[in-house]
Amino acid sequence: MKEGLTTELYENSNIESTGRRIRRLRRNAGMTQRQLSRCLGISVSYLGAVERDVRPLSRSLAEQLSRHFQLSYDYLITGRHPLPPALLFPDAQRQELSHRLLVLIATCSPEELMAVYQMCSHYLTARRDKAQFRPGARC
Structure with missing residues (x-):
């Protein structure tokens, strides 16, 4: 991946972090951190840390928030x-794996995300190159 793409994705874009998105949703709903944390059964300090992107968002909290909002x-x-997931991932296994990957990368720093991308890219390139030389092989 080229450095320009990294810069484009993270530094020169308007991509909103998950924590900032949660804060915006809470404020747009006219709720304080205390009110939302009570609804979710979590501490105010944990919600504040998630909103500041200091603490990672757990899967269960993300599911609660998506239902709440x-x-x-x-x-x-x-x-x-x-x-719709059915268009992107026609079978349940692919849909579940995609969901797990989204949860995993949602908590990555830009450096970690770049490393994950590079590892996946190298792995898939090597696997696909190897498959081209096997008779009858498919990716």
């Missing part, structure tokens, strides 16, 4: 409204 889990994590 009546938003998709994907929107809460990525800030994007995705295509």
Whole structure:
């Protein structure tokens, strides 16, 4: 991955962090941290740390928040409204694995995300190159 793409994705973009998105949703709902933390059964300090992106967002809390604000889990994590999962991932196993990957990368720093991308890219490139030389092999 080129350095320019990293810069474009993280430094020169308007990508909102998950914590900032949660803070914006809470404020737009007219709620204080205390009110939302009571609804969710978590401490005010934990919610504040999540909103500041100091603490990672747990899967269970993300699910609670998506239900509370009546938003998709994907929107809460990525800030994007995705295509319906059935269109992207036709079978349940692919859909579950995709969901797990989103949860995993949602808590990554830009450096960790870059490392994950590079590892995946190298692995898939090597696997696909190797598959090209096997008769009847498919990816």
